[in-house]
Amino acid sequence: MSRIGYARVSTIDQDLDTQIAKLKAEGCGIIRSEKVSGASRFGRAELATIIDFLRPGDELVVTRLDRLGRDTRDVLNLIHECEQREAFVTVLDPHVSTRGDMGHIVLTVLGMVAQMERRFIKERQREGIERAKSQGAYQGGKARIDHQRVLELIRAEMGVSDIAGIMKCSRMQVYRILRGSLEGTV
Template sequence: MKVGYARVSTTGQDLDTQLAKLEGMGCEKVFQEKVSGKTADNRTQLAAMLDFVREGDCVVACKLDRLARSVLDLNTIAKRLQEKGVDLIVLDQNIDTTTPTGRLLFNMLGSIAEFERDLINERTAEGRKAAVAKGVKMGRKPSLTEKKKEEMLTEAESWEGSKGELAKKYGVTRATLYRALSEKI
């Protein structure tokens, strides 16, 4: 049985092209998901597909990076498929693990996919560092303005209810209130 696997990283992307290719290859069942490929841990449909396939089946993916973005994950997936007696075909890179050449190509392209991921992470880190140097604030915006924070801290001194009630009044969590109180000390 041919079993397809399709993945896109974000909800804004669309699976239609991959699904059409997999259908064209005669995949009888297709597992699909919209989730980051950074690690295989959070990919429920990948796990379901790996559990589903049986000896003699063939997993078909459109691109190698749809299956995994690290050599470690790729090798783990390939080993699991091999242990189950399942072949792998990657359409866009013409990989067919039933041949020695296909296995070599599979490992080479897996290394390139990991290298590409590392470059993306490096460029992202550089961009983040440059933005911080220009004064761009990273992360969440504060839950309270400084003025509201001061009001809350002043009110906390004479507050007779629970800290949870005071936090709720200002629309913050108790942890935020306690953090503000500890900063004041």
């Protein structure tokens, strides 16, 4: 039986150290971590690795339920997948485990609360952006991809897939930049 810890933060500038320290203190022999949004399961390779690795009697440990996800269905599906592998899920704060029937009920409620919290965050963010726009203070998010470089590569007649590979982005992002340049927004 292994205790496998999973730590997650949403952005690159956030710190995983506190979660990792708590998981080590709980006796997790293996700890996987990643910096990716918890809005959905897509793009969470470390979590997928843990689920694939789980064996009967193993325990997936997280510091808080929202580290597993912020969507109730995703969280419940993750718990179900662990149970299919005869493994358990334990949340440290508040301490809840799927080892008992009551733990399932509590985890379902906590999953719903995490999803509601995400909706509130998005709503507050949207209100803040609208307020900043009305005051002329909103600049928009910072570009993560060098648009001018993408356009240079397009002018050099390089293919979209090749550009996406060089720029480490999706083809759709390249198409958006191209469309923006044609519409005069780049």
